[in-house]
Amino acid sequence: MIVKGDYYSKKASALQERERDIAGIRGDIVDRNERIIATNETAYNISVIHNQITDKEAVISVLSSELSIDEKTIRSKVDKVTSIEKIKNNVSKKTGDKILSYGLAGIKVDESSVRYYPLNELFSKVIGFAGADGQGVVGLETTYDEILRGTPGRIYTVCDGRGVEVKGYKERREAPQKGDTLVTTLDINIQRVCEKNAMMAYAQNLADSVSIIALNPKNGEIYAMTDYPEYNLNDPFSCENHDEAWRNGCVSDTYEPGSVFKIITAGIALEEDVVSLDDRFYCPGYITVEDRRIHCHKRTGHGSETFVQGIQNSCNPVFIDLGLRIGSERYYADFMRFGLLDKTGIDLPGEAATIMHQPDKIGQVELATISFGQSFQLTPIELMTTVSSLINGGNRITPHIGKEIHGTEGTVKEVLSFEQTSGICSEETSDTLRKLLEGVVAEGSGKNAKVEGYAIGGKTATSQTLPRSDNVYIASFLGFYPVDDPALMVLVKINNPKGGAYYGGTIAAPVAAEIFREIIPYAQEIGVCN
Incomplete structure (x- = not known):
């Protein structure tokens, strides 16, 4: 004891002192106006200490009744001769207070916190959720987990040789620390408009799902993103087929x-200077490439038309002709230069890559189908990112949701930055495209997206999933505002509509029009659009 006093003193303290963890408190997630999207509520962790229980049957009865756990399970935990046995975490404050009110020895009720999402389903597939252990599971909660995760605390008590707490000894606590706040580019008002319209389109068209994204094509800030149906963030395990329900399409x-x-x-x-606005084409309703007859959506044909009319009519033969003029080698090189073979780098987990033919496998037929958007696949966010670069003057943006990191005192600790690449296309090409796409909405296939008083540009689409014989369609519309300096881009994608109509111009364009009609005045008010 004299020679090794310090050693045995520390060893005795280690045997006498019991410690219990208190989970760290996650930082909040807020929208661009610092309105709460994800926060925390007070909760309790319930445990039992075998050697301190004086009325075993009462403990079993109370915990079983208040926690809705069968008595057999509770009994097995109560009978375990351990220093402390966990019963249930993240119990509501009301239930925890009720258990405390019984005053039963051997039950430990430690204060903790549980993740709470005040908007329930809003933003569910973007925000994701944190698990019972306080760690992010999907969505932004995963991407920014290290920033949001707080520092755990500890509770220390002193016990005698039987494991019973020594009376008169005050618990020693190290308080848990809260994580930093993530300020996002999201806007609750814009998201509500998009989710409302997604829900209506889903119901009206008996669709499998409806995806809507609203972003700023200048800088990549995402204002809203929904992949309806969504799920309740406060009860994520109640939905069937979890992985599918949580997946952000x-x-x-x-x-x-x-x-x-x-x-x-x-x-x-x-860009390749293979077409001018006055170039003329002829559409008899189809075009033959090698031994393949490829039809236009208008089987009777558009007849003679200029390039401007061809894009307004969404004429397949016109764009097949353009693809063949460009040639597979130059087309593939520009496909790469535009960034279509790279992931966007969005700050959400699970981004899929573009599925494209290998260069040596792109023959005349493959080139023809690629030119009007078939025989390869990409994600909605990849499509929007690439089109953004073509209408914003040639800058490849990184779509993103994180904006700033704030400390617990509200101070700005970091302004998040995301890569931009210039020179994707010329200003001239960008100007021309914007005017062409304005004509599509004003006079062409996108006229159902027209909103009185606003100059909107855009393009419709109707595509099929494989195999084509299943007749499963995807109707979509991509539009932007204002035409001269786009600051707001919206994509509407309706998957497998079964209400009779399935053309993008018929069912997707009107949804986009309603979204623009509702959010442009608000966007102007907050300074997003001029």
Whole structure:
């Protein structure tokens, strides 16, 4: 004891002192106006200490009744001769207080916190949720987990040789620390408009799902993203087929984009100088490439038309002609230069990559189908990112949701930055495309997206999933405002509509029009759009 006093003193303390963890408190997630999207509520962790229990049957009865756990399970835990046995975490404050009120020895009720999402389903597939252990499971909760995760605390008590707490000894606590706050680019008001319209389109068209994204094509800030149906963030395990229900199709699912992709073919053709606005084409309702007859959506044909009319009519033969003029080698090189083979780098987990032919496998037929958006697949967010670069003057943006990191005192600890690449296309190409796409909405296939008083540009699409014989369609519309300096882009994608109509111009364009009609005045008010 004299020679090794310090050693045995520490060893005795270690045997006498019991410690219990208190989970760290996660930081909040807020929208661009610092309105709460994800926060915490007080909760309790319930445990039992075998050697301190004086009325075993009462403990079993109370815990079984208040926690809705069968008595056999509670008994097995109570009978375990351990220093402390966990019964249930993240119990509501009301239930924890009720258990405390019984005053039963051997039950430990430690204060903790549980993740709470005040908006329930809003943003569910973007925000994701944190598990019972306080760690992010999907969505932003995963991407920014290290920033949001707080520092755990400890509770220390002193016990005698039997494991019973020594009377008169005051618990020693190390309080848990809260994580930093994530300020996002999201806007609750814009999200509500998008989710409302997604829900209506889902019901009216008997669709499998409806995806809507609203972002700023200048800088990549995402204002809203929904992949309806959503799920309740406060009860994520109540939905069937969890993995599918939590999956964000805007980021994780690829599809054939169809005629919206004609924007990109037009951009490549203008960049490669293989077409002028006055070039004339003839559409008899089809075009023959090698031994394949490829039809236009208008089987009777558009007849003689200029390039401007061809994009307004969404004429397949016109764009097949452009693809063949460009040639597979140049087309593939520009496909790469535009960033279509790279992931966008969005700050959400599970982003899928573009599925594209290898260069040596792109023959004349493959080139023809690629030119009007078939025979390859990409994600909705990839499509929007690439089109953004073609209408914003040639800058490849990184779509993102994180904006700033704030400390617990509200101070700005970090302004998040995301990569931009310039020179994707020329200013001239960008100007021309914007005017062409304005004409699509004003006079062409996108006229159902027209909103009185606002100059909107955009493109419709109707594509099919494989196998084509299943007749499963995807109707979509991609639009932007204002035409001269786009600051708001919206994509509406309706998956497998079964209400009779399935054309993008018929069912997706009107949804986009309603979204623009509702959010443009608000966007102007908050300074997003001029």
